[in-house]
Amino acid sequence: MSVEPTDSNAATTPPAAPSDFVRDIVAQHVAEQRYPRIVTRFPPEPNGYLHIGHAKSICLNFGLARENNGVCHLRFDDTNPAKEDIEFVESITADVRWLVAGWADHCLGFKPKGTHPALATHNGQPDFYLASVPPDAPHAEPFFASDYFDALHAYAVELIKRGRAYVCDLSPKETEEYRGAPDKPGRESPYRHRSVAENLDLFARMTAGEFPDGARTLRAKIDMASPNVWLRDPLLYRIRHLPHYHAGDKWCVYPLYDYAHCLSDYLEGVSHSVCSLEFVPHRALYDWILENLGLPRPLPRQYEFAKLVPTYTLLSKRNILRLVQEKVVAGWDDPRLPTLSGLRRRGIPASAIRKFVIGVGVTTFNSVTDIAVFEHAVREELNASAARRLAVLKPIKLVLTNLAAGETVECLATNDPQSEQPTTRKIALTREVFIESDDFAEVPPPKYFRLKPGGEVRLKYACIIKLDEIVKDATGAITELRCTAQLDTRSGQPNADKKVKGTIHWVSATQCLDAEVRLYDRLFNVAEPGAEDDFMKVVNPHSLDVVTAKLEPSLAAATPADRFQFERLGYFALDPVDSQPGKLVFNRTISLKDTWSKR
């Protein structure tokens, strides 16, 4: 059967659920009931801040969960005590919760604080398992791979007993030499054929701290001639005499990523382990470890997708760190950075980030996404939700000569023109007002609709004015514009319908607020800063312009949660860090599209 879609319904039809190769795979597994439940995970290492690239992974993993009545675990992949810190688990947790709030909160999986995988029996076999709880359950916390160190160690002993792992005494340098090269097979370690008993003994002594860092490793016994170098007896455990920020000082052997990740997924009952393309060669190892342990429950599988690469931005932790350290930006949450904390501070709604990253789709093709797509998503969200206000960024004084000094003319301004039933507020027109200096030109270019000598414009929500005189000081600088207000062109007055080509924004010079406004622009001058020899050479020196603006008085009541459109200028929000009552600081989230200045 087929039903012809009608155009009249198109606007109200909700957008189709996302469709991509990962969702296709999951749908098939749901259909064949391969897993008791769809469980995904977002597994950051707590060694930096999350950025918009992570948002793509978060939205994919949480999206998979919410579309399949599943759950997505936030798990810290913290197997390297040398790099990780509690500071990052806090910021990452806050960022994830902010991003999914109101969209997939109900899919976020935490676990009871302090719990570790429990040993149980599954189909008559011993099995470790750790179930999730909702994040708002009492004493809930995210998952930590470091909570699995006991289970992981037990699995390692099992691999040794099965003759699938051995303790190797090769030094780091020797290990590298024995590994060979992608086009050249490796050589077997001389320690590869130790007895199970000897391996068990040595691994126990490694764990007990008998050997110094780097002296020995635990390795999987796979195939030193494999064309996939990750299968050439990969390291499972290394010795690190270092305390761990979460696991404490119990351990001096720590598992490596490939060993810990697949088993962490299994322990949590993860069904689909979705990661980025650089892990494709690791997939064979992911499967090998799980398949060689004789595990009783259905095994998770790894699927890979291409990372997000937006133009005019840099995403790697290393590069962002350099921008922070060299003080190109003020910190990890600088509003010019693509970090989630930076974007949030800039005033960008989480919903806009979600709309963007979901909209770009999920493929296995390395692509570059035009940042304009992101900017469009931000404007679309804000246009629908931001309250309209009047503000002047770079003021020039204008005197309405036919108004008395103390006289005020009450005007009604619309708060939400996109709404079905717009609301209004009162603003005062006075003899002296500020207008934007860009809205006046003594020598106007062609097709200039704004204020010019002898010309007329409308003051938004007020009346049409005519420019009579330009007053300059001794140096020739303009000090004020003297105009006549045509009060009968106000809304509701006889000539309200009079048309002029230009409408400009303004604020009363006697009833206004001063505020610091930070005008942000892109951080780089080239589309692909990462492709430069040194991205520091292409930093945009004008990425931040700080002005003292004049705001309409109602903005004194603004809170950091508010989003505003300063009409004809852009979208603005209070800086949640630096703004104080009485000393307001606004960030420009994004400008309005400007098809005029482009000419």
Add this chain to the structure above:
RNA sequence: UGCCCGAUGGUGUAAUGGUAGCACGAACGACUCUGACUCGUUCUGUCUAGGUUCGAGUCCUAGUCGGGCAGCCA
């Protein structure tokens, strides 16, 4: 010169052997008390060469181009 992966307008993505569509972008126009929004028109595409088929973006073969893989990082 080993192995793996990929290739659809300027960009991103859809089409699962049967009309190459959507979005961003750009240009032009309409509307406008935001040069915004909205609306309309237009623009540009299946890497190449063979093959299978009634029919190929889709399947096969070869090539070209691009990405990835040799951390005791994740």
